[in-house]
Amino acid sequence: MEDFYFDFAPECLIIIDYDSKIYKSNKKAITFFGKIVDSGFQLSNLAFNNTVKENIFQTQYIHTYFEFGFENRELTYRSTEGYLFHFLLSSEKITIEEKNLLFLSFKNVTDFISYKNIFEELYNSLSTKTIELDTVLAEKEKTYKLLKMKDDEMLRQLNLAKEVQRGLFPELIRKYGSYSVATKIQPASTISGDMVVFNEKSNDILDIVIADVTGHGIPAALITMLLKMSLQVALTSFDDPIYILDQINKDMHTVLSNSAIFATILFARVTFSTGEIIVVNCGHPSPIIVRANGNVEVDEIGGMLLGVVENLDFNIYNMKLEKGDSFILITDGITEASNNQDVFFENKFLEILKNNVKSDPQILIDTVMKNIFLHTGKSELQDDISIVCLKKENV
Template identity: 25%
Template sequence: MPQEFKKQYKEILEKYILRQTEHNLYEGQNISRQLIQKNISPEEVISIHKASLEEIMSDLPEEVWHSFDLLIEVMVRYGLALKEHQTLIQKQQNIKMEMELAANVQQTLLKTKVPNLVDLDIGMISVPAKEMNGDYTHFLHDSTHVGIAVADVIGKGIPAALCMSMIKYGMDSLDGAETNPVIVLDVINRIVEKSVSDSMFISMFYGKYDTSKSEFTYASAGHEPPLFYCSESSSFSELQAKGLLLGVIPNVKYEQHSIALKKGDFVVMMTDGVTECRSKEGFIEQQTIMDIIENVKDQCAQEMVEYVFHKLEELQDFEQRDDFTLVIFKKV
């Protein structure tokens, strides 16, 4: 410990004991900067204080000097805990910066463009609950077809993002938007099964709209069934299709079905962040979600998905617990 610092501290302490002015306190505050710069621990400060006080007021009772020994022991533990706390905070800040960087990379890598078709209105919204998005949406399209993949990783964070990159790789390897949904799921499943850990599973829905037939063809790998709204009957129904989650086994037989879309009909595709929304009273029922969608059935598809998100956000007291993805194909 530099002797000049001990001498400086003793002078400040002596002045404060004699005068106790605001200026004396200010001098004490300024010296704290030197403590940080010279990396002087709390227990060392107390030792300096005790030594200085012994020179200034040597006639203090012995019990007072013993109390400083106790305080030094307390500060030893406190100093160690403080250093651990500061180290933890620094690690958390580093992790946060890495997560933000990874999230930006994910957004760039998995970005997809919503196609613009004459007779099909498309709306999409995908909002992550945290930095990394465990949901994935990807469009394929040409002059007569538009394909839509909606996937959800069972897991969060960077591992989930890496799984999504495998799906992105698989989607980019496909020939085009006219590829049948069962073939798409088969290709993606084989890639995921070979490349992803056994502890990570992915549900995925793939649908293809044919503009020449106004026909929507779809298949599912254990994903949330979409809702089909029939304008003629003003009713909803689920588009069920059996199929195992991606990545479980290499050979899976998926079901494929088709449905004709008439003007005003629409298909609502989603992840479980929509169907498993919770309010204080419990899970929000499917009928409530359907009622919310039907309230805006006459609006454009993008306005519909945004309205549904904000309405469900409101019902959850603005506490989003899971990634939220919603896509609507609306025949116009």
């Protein structure tokens, strides 16, 4: 079983000795790096560098660098074609046949770092331009032209961030056999602090993850980016939803525990053949089931906010959809939308769900969105809004 996991693990695994000679590599490593990482070759021949540009597998570095085991150290690799890849390297000392060896795990995070850099550059650029604007105000004759120029640049970069976010969290309208699903993500400003991710685990199993970061705009959007990065890595490493959320909680604890920003997250695993749904919730608004007869069921299964404590605090619940039932996930921007009399939209929202039990998911979501704007009497939202509707058809 251990050899099977080694050979077919989702990350690149390589075992070497302290002279950098490769003892064994798994299929993922050979597929990614090529035959050059097969048994007997030298890992030092590959262009790996740590954060200070040292090839850690060369003789003068290897004993010091791998004196102790570690997890998730940043490492870059430049391929023979000139492409640069980013990895998180973990190391563990092992003994095989009385030989002292190093067990190495390489997690490819190249795509996540590229997206992270886009948002960091955007945030830094916007911060710099804000400082520049304070200086410009002292020069009255130039104020209008410079403000217009900076405003256009900020708008351009915000629109770029909006398109990047749409690519990361696309809205979905599709069918899965006898199931229909639709989503809507509506930011209060240009970019959103909500996250909706679908993971098609198999033809019969769909994972739906919805999260909400407090506030909206650039700070909240940056946190959703980090959440998406953490989720993608966790999905490749674990199968159990609890383990997946536990890893995300650990990743986000350092970021969120020392800030005034909080996040909620809910993981739902749907099995189409049985209609069964496993829900793991960390402080997120409870899921809603609208039965075919119009009954609306809301089970309070909150849990602790994400990242507040180091150990995951969650609630888990099992649900089941029958023919004609709908499964609804939302962020609190829907239920907490208020009008001039400070009346929340929650009761009206549940009434809409009950009265539109036969509507398909997209029509139901459109009806909800229309009524939110009618209720608030405003053209702009007070908070980001996300909604997911999964319906088991009457077939």
